[in-house]
Amino acid sequence: MDWQGQKLAEQLMQILLLIAAVVAFVVGYTTASFRTMMLIYAGGVGVTTLITVPNWPFFNRHPLKWLEPSEAEKHPKPEVVVSSKKKSSKK
Amino acid sequence: MHSFGYRANALFTFSVTALAFICAIASLSDNFSDQNPSAEIQILNINRFKKQSYENDEVSLTLDITADLQSLFTWNTKQVFAFVAAEYETPKNSLNQVSLWDAIIPDKEHAKFRIQTSNKYRFIDQGHNLRGKEFNLTLHWHVMPKTGKMFADKIVMPGYSLPDAYK
Numbered sequence: 560m561d562w563q564g565q566k567l568a569e570q571l572m573q574i575l576l577l578i579a580a581v582v583a584f585v586v587g588y589t590t591a592s593f594r595t596m597m598l599i600y601a602g603g604v605g606v607t608t609l610i611t612v613p614n615w616p617f618f619n620r621h622p623l624k625w626l627e628p629s630e631a632e633k634h635p636k637p638e639v640v641v642s643s644k645k646k647s648s649k650k
Numbered sequence: 651m652h653s654f655g656y657r658a659n660a661l662f663t664f665s666v667t668a669l670a671f672i673c674a675i676a677s678l679s680d681n682f683s684d685q686n687p688s689a690e691i692q693i694l695n696i697n698r699f700k701k702q703s704y705e706n707d708e709v710s711l712t713l714d715i716t717a718d719l720q721s722l723f724t725w726n727t728k729q730v731f732a733f734v735a736a737e738y739e740t741p742k743n744s745l746n747q748v749s750l751w752d753a754i755i756p757d758k759e760h761a762k763f764r765i766q767t768s769n770k771y772r773f774i775d776q777g778h779n780l781r782g783k784e785f786n787l788t789l790h791w792h793v794m795p796k797t798g799k800m801f802a803d804k805i806v807m808p809g810y811s812l813p814d815a816y817k
Contacts, residue, residue, distance in 0.1 A: 560652075565652065568657060569657075569660070570659070572661050572664065573664065576661070576664055576668050577668065579668075580668040580669070580672050581757060584676070587676070588679065588725070591724075591725035592725060593676070593725055593726060593796050596676070600668075600669065601671065601704060601791045604661075604665045607661065607665070608658075608661060611657060611661060612654060612658050612661060613654070614654065614659045633815070637792065641662055649659065649737070649777065
């Protein structure tokens, strides 16, 4: 997941869970059924899990551009210079 | 939200918190309902009244209990526990409460009832104080919710008395 995807996933999770809680409470209260409230909320949690937890492609729409491996070889990391008494490491 | 485990943990925590929140609101919403239970008890017969061989007094009664506890049930009620207690005063104790009968009422349909029964539990005094004693019969109930705080209340019915002599 990229950074934009992470933010999207977090927002989606919070909003979906809040909506599930509110809908569950309202429906349960008006039908006077505690069981209905619990079932609707459990369903909401399940749907939210399916949408936000797995790594779907739509979370990766702004992929990060990592450096290509061939490019990386041309510009090696700078070596740490040790004291002259020890052998210097190979390039 | 870096990894699968991270997101799963965040979702679990948030969903449990929201669940606690809606249960709390469900419990609070109980306070808005109107409650007016009613009850009446008659003593049909005093079956036995004796001294238990040099020990304490014991009474056996037949009770006719009529009650309508339907208004106590809301969507958040799991069950109502009701019991009838005889209450009286003696020189030794300012209040004696002896439970005579109880029942668990699981739903609204069973909450309006009339039964005739002898006392389920023995009515035994600590001593020999029951001859001619006046006592109250009190119907207590405990409303047990599905979530939230249990609360209890009662109806006191005074004016009952026992005979002056053993029989």
